[in-house]
Every structure is written in structure tokens, then in C-alpha cells.
Amino acid sequence: MKFSDFFNNWLHENYYKNVAQIGKKGDFFTAVSVGNLFGTLLAKHFxxxxxxxxxxxxxxxVEIGANEGYLSRDFLSALLEFRPEIFSQISFFIVEPHEKLRILQQKTLESIDFTHKNNLEECHFKNAFFFCNELFDSFTCELIDDNKMAYVQDYQIIFKPIDKALKEKCEKLNLKKGELSLELENFLKKLDQVSEKFIFAGFDYGTLDNDRFSIRIYQKHEVFNLFEVPLKDFFGKSDITYNVNFNHLKIVIENLNFKLLHFKKQSQALIDFGFEELLEYTKNKNMKSYENLLSQGKILFFNFDEKFHFFEFAKL
Structure with a gap:
């Protein structure tokens, strides 16, 4: 099978479907794992x-890829704190295909009135604000090595001649080696089809100049090279991910006539969202909460790799 099918079976038909844990007890951390600061700053930006x-x-x-729903909880709690009257002017949705995760999200957001959607195809939005955290690096991808692409047979990765159409796409992207996600293109096309107007705010790990394989496995916060371990031992039980090709993302955004509003380091984005103002506001209200946010800030600014980025684009 193509590597993209293997990736999908691993991550979406097993790992996420069976409720992957994120944080200290899981295989990896995200910014949401640190605490409520991340979602609060996103709310201030909104x-x-x-x-x-x-x-x-x-x-x-609309949140896509909400996992347990903690980012939505923190985002909505901050809206309630800063501008509760906004709730009369918004409706909230989570797009989630996995039943077990929908149950967790309902539990996390039990006091919130929201609607679950299984996928984008069953949606229609007139004027939406989408947000996500580390969504695009979960999209299925092909592994490209010049004129070859990866297949998987009996949990062994083998490279065979590349499809002609895929080769042409790689040439347009100047991609000779690395990951290529056709699902990224399909996702953004669907977003266009189901939305009359939107702003999409996302955070992800990636680079603009992919020229090597970045795909890797996370298990209990250890990183493993996909090509150096027995895949059967990790399949469906550990996280598999890669660096998002932001050059590809920018090209697709341009081709769909979306407007790129922001592309910057995640740490810079959080400062621009109003981190210092939030600290001052909290300090005047509750010193313990202030110290907690300061502690979270140190982790977000110094413990996350510079490859984490914020990107925002719009159809207006």
C-alpha cells in the first residue's frame, strides 16, 4: 500500500480513534498541555x-482536531471572562470524526452549548472563525525521494517509481525529498466549498524548506526514527508525525485565492496576542493566577522548538 494509506491506518484508524493521550501521561506535549494560557491568548486575538x-x-x-476539547474550553472560558456578551452572537462547533473523542469533548465542554460535525462535508458556514492546534501534521502524507515514493509491505518501507501526477506536483513545489500531503490540499478545498467567509487560525510544527525526511515516531516523549525501528511494534500505539511543508501551504492558499494574514513563530504570535497585557490584567486581580500564567509563559516561550509557527489566512 502507499505510505499515505499506511499513515492513515496507523494514526486515524487506530491511534486517534482509540483516544490518544496527550501530555505527561501520553506520548507527546502540545501547547494546550501546558495550561489555559494558550487558549486564553487565542481568545484575545479573536x-x-x-x-x-x-x-x-x-x-x-469551529475547532478542528480538538482531541479532549481542552483548547476549546480554555478559549471559551476566556471569552466568558473578557466579553460574555459575545455569546449571543456566536455559535460553536467541533468537527470530529471519532466517536470516543466526541464523548470526551462532550464531557470537557458539558456546560457549553455546541454542535458536533463528523466532517466538513456535512457543514455549511456563512461567517466562520476556525482554529486548530497541530492539525496539519496529522494529515496523511507520501514520502518522496526524488523519482521514488514510499510503499509499505509487511511493515517494511520500500521505495518504488513515483506516480507521474505526483512527480509533476513535486516539481512545481521544488520538492525532491521529504513529505508531501495531498490531504492538505483536499482539506483547504473543502474548507472553501463549505464556507462563504472565514478566518482560519492554526498552529503547527514545520519549515519552509523541506529537503529531508522529518517523519518520526513519538512514544512516551521519546523520538524514534521511522526507518530504524520495527514498525509493527509501534503501529497504532504511538504517535507518528512530520514537519508541515509551509511552502506547500502558502502555495495552496494562494491558488485558492485566500488571503494570508499572518505567518510567524508561535512564540512571537503569543506575544502579539497580548501576553504582557494579560499578565498585567491578571496581576491586578489575583497574584496566584498571575504566577501560574507566568510559569506557563516560560514553558511556551522557551520549551517549544522554533519550528512551531502560527499561520492565519482568510476568505473574506
């Missing part, structure tokens, strides 16, 4: 988009 007239209520707010 409110600034409204205040600056870039988006106007009424709005549909």
Missing part, C-alpha cells in the same frame, strides 16, 4: 479581530 473590524459577528466558531 476579540481583537472583531475590534479591528476584520471579522464581524454573528460568527460560527
Amino acid at each position: 476579540l481583537k479581530l472583531i475590534d479591528d473590524g476584520i471579522i464581524k459577528p454573528p460568527l460560527e466558531i
Whole structure:
């Protein structure tokens, strides 16, 4: 089978479907694992988009790839803190294909009125704000090595001649070696089809100049080289991921006539969202909460690799 099918079976038909744990007890951390600061700053950014007239209520707010729902909880809690009247002008959705994760999300957000959607195909949004954290690096990908692409047979990766259409796409992207996600293109096309207007805010790990394989396995916070371990021992039980090709993302955004609003380091984005203002606001209200946010900030700014980026694009 093509590597993309193997990747899908590993990650989506087994690992996520059976509720992968994230954080200390899981295989990897995300910014959401640190605490509520990440979601709070995203909420401040969302409110600034409204205040600056870039988006106007009424709005549909949509998280994709919510896992247990903690980012949505932190985001909505911050809206309740800063501007509770906004709830009369928003409706909230989570796009989630996995039943076990939907149950967890309902438990996390039990006091919130929201709607689950299984996939984008069953959606129609008039004026949406989408957000996600580490979604694109879970999209299925092919492994490209010049004129060859990866297949998997009996848990062994083998390279065979590349499909002609895929080769042409790689040439357009100047991609000679690395990961290529056709699902990324399909996802953004679906987003276009189901939305009249939107802003999409995302965070992910990646680079602009992919020229090597970045695909790797995470198990209990250890990193393993995909090509050096017995895949059968890890299949469906550990996380598999890779660096997002942001050059590819930018090209697809341009081809769909979306407007790229922001592309910057995650740490810079969190500062721009109002980290210092939030600290000052919290310090004046509760010193213990202030110290907690300061501690979270140190982790977010110093413990996450510089490859973490924030990107935001729009169909307006």
C-alpha cells in the first residue's frame, strides 16, 4: 500500500480513534498541555479581530482536531471572562470524526452549548472563525525521494517509481525529498466549498524548506526514527508525525485565492496576542493566577522548538 494509506491506518484508524493521550501521561506535549494560557491568548486575538473590524459577528466558531476539547474550553472560558456578551452572537462547533473523542469533548465542554460535525462535508458556514492546534501534521502524507515514493509491505518501507501526477506536483513545489500531503490540499478545498467567509487560525510544527525526511515516531516523549525501528511494534500505539511543508501551504492558499494574514513563530504570535497585557490584567486581580500564567509563559516561550509557527489566512 502507499505510505499515505499506511499513515492513515496507523494514526486515524487506530491511534486517534482509540483516544490518544496527550501530555505527561501520553506520548507527546502540545501547547494546550501546558495550561489555559494558550487558549486564553487565542481568545484575545479573536476579540481583537472583531475590534479591528476584520471579522464581524454573528460568527460560527469551529475547532478542528480538538482531541479532549481542552483548547476549546480554555478559549471559551476566556471569552466568558473578557466579553460574555459575545455569546449571543456566536455559535460553536467541533468537527470530529471519532466517536470516543466526541464523548470526551462532550464531557470537557458539558456546560457549553455546541454542535458536533463528523466532517466538513456535512457543514455549511456563512461567517466562520476556525482554529486548530497541530492539525496539519496529522494529515496523511507520501514520502518522496526524488523519482521514488514510499510503499509499505509487511511493515517494511520500500521505495518504488513515483506516480507521474505526483512527480509533476513535486516539481512545481521544488520538492525532491521529504513529505508531501495531498490531504492538505483536499482539506483547504473543502474548507472553501463549505464556507462563504472565514478566518482560519492554526498552529503547527514545520519549515519552509523541506529537503529531508522529518517523519518520526513519538512514544512516551521519546523520538524514534521511522526507518530504524520495527514498525509493527509501534503501529497504532504511538504517535507518528512530520514537519508541515509551509511552502506547500502558502502555495495552496494562494491558488485558492485566500488571503494570508499572518505567518510567524508561535512564540512571537503569543506575544502579539497580548501576553504582557494579560499578565498585567491578571496581576491586578489575583497574584496566584498571575504566577501560574507566568510559569506557563516560560514553558511556551522557551520549551517549544522554533519550528512551531502560527499561520492565519482568510476568505473574506
